[in-house]
Amino acid sequence: MKRRFTLLFVLFAAVTTFAQQKKANLAELSLSAGDWFTVSASYTPIWGLGKSKKLKMGVGIRLNSSFGNNLLFETAPAKLTSGQTGPGVLFAENIKANIDTLRINSPQVNALNLYYTIEYAVSKKFDVGFNIDLLGFSFGGSKPATYLSNNVGTATTAKPTAFNLLLISDNDLGTLNSEIYGRYHLNKKIALKAGATFIFNEYKTTTKVQNVAGQTNDRFRNKALMAMVGISFKI
Amino acid sequence: MKKNILFILLAIAIASCSKKDSTPDTNLNQNIVGGTPIGTGSFTGTPGHTVSGSATWVTTNGETKLQLSNFSTSNGPDLRVYVSKDLNASSFISLGKLQSTSGNQVYTIPSGTDVKNFPYALIWCQQFSVLFGSALVK
Numbered sequence A: 001m002k003r004r005f006t007l008l009f010v011l012f013a014a015v016t017t018f019a020q021q022k023k024a025n026l027a028e029l030s031l032s033a034g035d036w037f038t039v040s041a042s043y044t045p046i047w048g049l050g051k052s053k054k055l056k057m058g059v060g061i062r063l064n065s066s067f068g069n070n071l072l073f074e075t076a077p078a079k080l081t082s083g084q085t086g087p088g089v090l091f092a093e094n095i096k097a098n099i100d101t102l103r104i105n106s107p108q109v110n111a112l113n114l115y116y117t118i119e120y121a122v123s124k125k126f127d128v129g130f131n132i133d134l135l136g137f138s139f140g141g142s143k144p145a146t147y148l149s150n151n152v153g154t155a156t157t158a159k160p161t162a163f164n165l166l167l168i169s170d171n172d173l174g175t176l177n178s179e180i181y182g183r184y185h186l187n188k189k190i191a192l193k194a195g196a197t198f199i200f201n202e203y204k205t206t207t208k209v210q211n212v213a214g215q216t217n218d219r220f221r222n223k224a225l226m227a228m229v230g231i232s233f234k235i
Numbered sequence B: 001m002k003k004n005i006l007f008i009l010l011a012i013a014i015a016s017c018s019k020k021d022s023t024p025d026t027n028l029n030q031n032i033v034g035g036t037p038i039g040t041g042s043f044t045g046t047p048g049h050t051v052s053g054s055a056t057w058v059t060t061n062g063e064t065k066l067q068l069s070n071f072s073t074s075n076g077p078d079l080r081v082y083v084s085k086d087l088n089a090s091s092f093i094s095l096g097k098l099q100s101t102s103g104n105q106v107y108t109i110p111s112g113t114d115v116k117n118f119p120y121a122l123i124w125c126q127q128f129s130v131l132f133g134s135a136l137v138k
Helices: A002-017 B002-021
Strands: A023-033 A036-049 A055-068 A071-075 A101-104 A108-121 A126-139 A143-149 A152-160 A163-165 A176-185 A190-205 A210-212 A215-217 A219-234 B027-029 B036-045 B051-060 B063-073 B079-084 B092-097 B102-108 B120-125 B130-136
Touching: A023 A190, A036 A108, A036 A176, A036 A190, A036 A219, A055 A126, A055 A190, A071 A190, A101 A152, A101 A190, A108 A152, A108 A176, A108 A190, A143 A190, A176 A219, B036 B063, B036 B120, B051 B130, B063 B079, B063 B120, B092 B102
Parallel strands: B027 B102
Antiparallel strands: A023 A036, A023 A219, A036 A055, A055 A108, A071 A101, A071 A219, A101 A143, A108 A126, A126 A163, A126 A176, A143 A152, A152 A190, A152 B092, A176 A190, A190 A219, A210 A215, B036 B051, B036 B130, B051 B063, B063 B102, B079 B092, B079 B120, B120 B130
16 A cells, blocks of 8 residues: 555656746546446646657546436446456456446546546647546445346445555556546637547446355446547646 | 547447346247246346346246246346346356347256245346346245
């Protein structure tokens, strides 16, 4: 845990240390559609690095609100999905026998996260960028759900997992959003962006419904890749 | 030209996908010989899906089975037969893939299941969690 916080601290320190005079504050609104409909509102100070200031980085805050219909969530903990919790999770095959499903008819998850963004100015008018949520909190109502295992569905209830933390692959906790995008500047203040959103939304059942190989589980995750459009305002 | 090629590729993709996911339409004639009927009900479809026929619980040789008779349903992807506590399939037991969209069919209920707790027979699209039709068996 100590190592993870050190990593986050170094990341933040890198951004602020490299901070040059050319700083901008960005307020953005993004809409993503696919398995979910997600609205994201964010604010981030962003700094241009180096002489050319083409490379830009920032750490900001983002509110994601996702709405879905009849969605399936799969067993989340890496120790069940991959049989391990280290960095090897990234390359490990999923253990299908350990993966069960939670079905929620009308999932709705809100997450307030600190996020990291990196961009490159391809030209004066056009940027490409990537951002990813680092840590934060989720909230949302309790929902009726059905836990599916071995051809049996059992009624239960579930709430969004409260704490969000970016780790590695299935080690991640909670609800985390990421975007890859291109941004076109209409003028000095306003820009449009478009790209893709990859979001993890996670629910926790009120009881540990899954029991596999002596381990119990109450966390279930939905991963969705969606199309995204947005608008940015330089403040 | 490009548009035409794209259209053809899309049409092939859609056709192959629906063929792979859809339920066979062979008219089956499976019937339980003997046994004691302990409940029956008629199927009704949901808006956009036509389902008809009857569902009957039959006990035979210590097992409980579900007999679908004169059954017919509109086709769809990943159709399953569930016995459920309600129409939302919030608590259910899957009896497996729907064998065919028409005819008489038999499904075995797992031993130890009290069918009184699962009064609905559902035709359920598992992939998209959509109810096609149901029968209240009593």
